[in-house]
Amino acid sequence: MKKLQQFEYGFGMSEFGGYLLVMTRGKIASLYFFTSEVSRDEILAEMMTRWQASFVYSPKKIDAIQLFEEGKSFEFFLSGTDFQRKVWAELRKVKRGEVVSYEEIAQRIGKPKAVRAVGTAIGRNEIAFLIPCHRVVRKSGGLGGFRWGLEVKKKMLEWEKIA
DNA sequence: TGTGGATCTTGTT
């Protein structure tokens, strides 16, 4: 009998819209955003299929965590392929106020031609904002895509004064 | 502005 790891979750409100935060053993496992387009219950269901775990609703604990303050750092609970881990590690080097292209990330991990794959790997990032997937845009200047809706991506970038 | 090819990783069958 294998015991399932316990995950705690709760909801919150931010500059960019409502969010779902998920933690396990003090580490952040997921941070999803919901909007008028995608409901709270939908992303909760999505999260629960993503992780093989047992879930406990812990609003107080989750509420107490200040996510967006400058200079905060958290530990992350990550699980993914080697390729994905490389992409996410590279993402974390992109600082607040900077933007890079998908191609740039591909080059930095030494796979200059895997641009498309980089895009999908970024999309699989579980921890929005803290692992700054919103700072990657199209080389052409277009916004590119965003798992939680382009509105949220736009708000994040504006908030960081990049426009 | 739109369409199609090149390219790579992943999940599914």
Added chain:
DNA sequence: AACAAGATCCACA
């Protein structure tokens, strides 16, 4: 093992 689907990019009409 084969295939389709991506948060891309480039060329060319």
